[in-house]
Amino acid sequence: MHPNRQVNVNTESVDNYLKAILALSGPEERSVSSTALAQHLGVAPASITNMLQKLASAQPSYVEYEKRRGVRLSPQGKRRALEVLRHHRLIETFLYNVLDYPIEEVHEEAERLEHFISERFEERISAKLGHPKFDPHGHCIPTIDGRMPKQASKPLTSLEQDGSFVVDSVADQDAILLKRLKAHGISPGTRIQVTKRSPQELSLLAGRPLRVLRLSRALADAVRVRSAE
Structure with a gap:
C-alpha cells in the first residue's frame, strides 16, 4: 500500500x-x-x-x-465519525421538533442528509433547537468540540430483577420496530415498572393511568433504561 x-x-x-x-x-x-x-x-x-x-x-x-x-x-477517524453523528442527530431532532416528522421516519432522512450539511448550517440548526443534548430517540448528541457524553443505561433485556425504571433511549434503525414501540407508549422518558420477565417477553406497567404491557424480547432489546431512583 x-x-x-x-x-x-x-x-x-x-x-x-x-x-x-x-x-x-x-x-x-x-x-x-x-x-x-x-x-x-x-x-x-x-x-x-x-x-x-x-x-x-x-x-x-x-x-x-x-x-x-x-x-x-484513529483520533482523526473518531473526530470525523463524531462530526457525522452530530450532524445526524441534530438533523433528526430538527425533523422531529420543527418539521413534525414521525419518529420512525427521521433516521432514514438524516442518513441521507448527514454527509452534506456545512458546519455553519449545523450550528444554525443547533442554535434554532436551543443546543439540544439528546435526539428524539434519547441518544446523546456529540458536542461541537467532539466529545460524546456517556449514558448510564442498560438494555431492558439485561435486567436481573424487576423494579421501576425510566426509558433512556430506543433503537433508531428499524422503523417498524419504532412504530410498535410508539404504539405501546414506549419512548424516552417513559416511566415503567417491570413486573415479570421470561425468555419470550417482559411484562410492564406503564402510562397514565397505568396499564399492563407485554413486550416481546425483540422489542425489549431495542429499549435502554436507567433506574427511576
Whole structure:
C-alpha cells in the first residue's frame, strides 16, 4: 500500500464505515472485527477488507487496522465519525421538533442528509433547537468540540430483577420496530415498572393511568433504561 494514499473523507461510504466502527466499538472503544462490520453494513467481507486497508493507508489515517486483530478508529477517524453523528442527530431532532416528522421516519432522512450539511448550517440548526443534548430517540448528541457524553443505561433485556425504571433511549434503525414501540407508549422518558420477565417477553406497567404491557424480547432489546431512583 502506498504510504501517501489519499481517501476523500467526505464520501458517504467512508463516513458510513467510520460511523459503524464508532457504534460497534462501544464506550470501551474495543476493536471491531471485519465480520461484525460486514454484518452491520450489509457488505461483503472482501469489500470490508479493501476499504479498511484504504482507510488505514490514508494520510492522515482514519483507522488502525490489522487483518486478524480487528479495527479501531484513529483520533482523526473518531473526530470525523463524531462530526457525522452530530450532524445526524441534530438533523433528526430538527425533523422531529420543527418539521413534525414521525419518529420512525427521521433516521432514514438524516442518513441521507448527514454527509452534506456545512458546519455553519449545523450550528444554525443547533442554535434554532436551543443546543439540544439528546435526539428524539434519547441518544446523546456529540458536542461541537467532539466529545460524546456517556449514558448510564442498560438494555431492558439485561435486567436481573424487576423494579421501576425510566426509558433512556430506543433503537433508531428499524422503523417498524419504532412504530410498535410508539404504539405501546414506549419512548424516552417513559416511566415503567417491570413486573415479570421470561425468555419470550417482559411484562410492564406503564402510562397514565397505568396499564399492563407485554413486550416481546425483540422489542425489549431495542429499549435502554436507567433506574427511576
